[in-house]
Amino acid sequence: MRPFHRPVLISTLAAAVLALCSCGSGSPADGGVTLTITANAISGGKNSVSADWFKNWVIPRFEAAQKRAGRDVRVLFQPNGVDDEQYKTKVALDLKSRTGADVIDLDGIWVGEFAQAGYIKPLGEVGGAAVDSWDGWRQIPEAVQGLGVFDGKRYGVPQGTDGRILYYNKSLFAKAGLPEKWQPRSWQEILDAGTALRRLPGVTPIQINAGTAMGEATSMQGALPLLAGTGTEIYADGKWAGASQGVKDVLDLYRRIYAGGLGDPRLQQEAKGRDKSFAEFAAGKIGVLAEGDYFWRSVIDPKAGVAPMADRDKVVGYAKIPARTPGAGIRGQDFVSMSGGAVRVLNPFSRHPRQAWELLAFMHSAEAVKAELAGAVRVTSRSDVNDEVLAGDPLLSFVSREILPITAYRPGLALYPQVSAALQEATADVVSGRSVEEAATAYRTKLERLSGNPANVTN
Structure with missing residues (x-):
């Protein structure tokens, strides 16, 4: 689990916008689609394992799956390796200016704050009907889904959690x-x-x-x-x-x-x-x-x-x-x-929101979640993955089976x-x-x- 940090108030963010990259765009030569992912992770630095997973597992496999389906999709990873508050500020400025990556890593404690500011919207409003019909929700206990919920609406898909x-x-x-x-x-x-x-x-x-x-x-x-x-x-x-x-x-x-x-x-x-x-x-x-x-x-x-x-x-x-x-x-x-953890959200200003949801759902499939663990034994948001990878650890199995279904989360508000x-x-x-x-x-x-x-x- 990533450490918890005090969020800064979005209302205090400077109006100046950092050097920004565009939301997913079409490839100029062939009309294909380019999607971007961002996280506070960088190879050889902060959250290096996650950065390597994005680059070496998620991107090549998702692009190959899209190619088999007859789609020309390219995925880029935008790394960061900064203090969590700096990362939060950058993402907020991106979204405030209606730019930024299509799929974004956020600390769960920021969800309500970003939602109230209008920087993120419920997943279903961005990704369409496919969001609610995603079979992955059945593997994430309702209480764990609460990590990405604000005012009764799903804004993000939970990553790993704890109890x-x-x-x-x-x-x-x-x-x-x-x-x-x-x-x-x-x-x-x-x-x-x-x-x-x-x-x-x-x-x-x-x-x-x-x-x-x-x-x-x-x-x-x-x-x-x-x-x-x-x-x-x-x-x-x-x-x-x-x-x-x-x-x-x-x-x-x-x-x-x-x-x-x-x-x-x-x-x-x-x-x-x-x-x-x-x-x-x-x-x-x-x-x-x-x-x-x-x-x-x-x-x-x-x-x-x-x-x-x-x-x-x-x-x-x-x-x-x-x-x-x-x-x-x-x-x-x-x-x-009580639990903590991170979520991944969709950029409401993405030019390709449906494909962005397909990428997000792919990143939270059972196969992808196991790959992200890279052999580590940790509690994930998915019950099916936990049943498999935690089988040899009685305490973590206990947390997955007995604690996650009854847990709660801190309110993701600036105050x-x-x-x-x-x-x-x-x-x-x-x-x-x-x-x-x-x-x-x-x-x-x-x-x-x-x-x-x-x-x-x-x-």
Whole structure:
């Protein structure tokens, strides 16, 4: 997965347009069609594997398939290897001037912002009826399709994604008299496990990221999944969740963990607190930790992890994040999660929108998605591909089967990063001893100021 970055406000983009290449055009000599793809990827540099896949797999195979169908289609790849914010700015300027590539890679967190600005349009409006009849949609869980959805309409096809879960140490659980196979069905059952683990000397029972030092990890690994477990979304029906009951419930859970002696408040305040929590879990000093599948495959991987656990596959258990109580989660769910990821969209100003959709659909076929992995074991958006490539990894298979169908995504709006920061500050307030009511009220006040209108924030 690509790292998450704070989006810049499109409204602040300079009017000056960078050197632009045209949307797909006809070849002057033979009347053929030229399509372009762009992504923040470049061979030998940033996201090199993706760049090589575009050039060496997608383009020659798509062009050959089109030739067999009697069509003269040429595809060009426009590489980039810059900071994500620079890439975002360039793409926005291209679309603002009605130019740019036909198929465009976007971070999913940008979709709503680009849609509101009129830079992208629903896929069906651009690509036609073939979009809704594409057989690939049946392989992408509806919840995962949400990565490219804004205001109920599909704007993009999701690429790879991930999921948030609870990790726990089976050895510590055994010492505390807790079951080896643990699946809490409510927040109270998490707290109960923490109470049992507290009896073990030198062990921090529960680690759920809090505060501003951990940045977006606080929101994605902690606050937002918990909020989803109350049936509340951070943004819904045109309003941000202010000092709602759901927000207060989340803050109260943080209070019960950190004021109740079940978590370590100092970790939430240290600049490297998240990294330290990784090391402590790997050393058997944390009982329960909320994290994404990145933790399994990149942090505690026995061979290549930054905090390797030689006995990971034997000692580490994992479970779904429960709703506050059964059925209390969004969509009436018993369990919840949050995911991130990228999407690919169509340029609404493409001269060849139907062919551009054919290219986009081809890029998200099962064969193409497997080729893009280049042998890596990662969660993709397609269930059929996941069933095949994740078969040897129980955790990633668990994420694909159990987590993706229940997951949710951050709102792809320009204001979200500031709202997220305010939510992080609210959790920091509670961890440092401020009351839930005070923290929630301060949070709502910040949201009203950020949104510019109290009517945009729920009570």
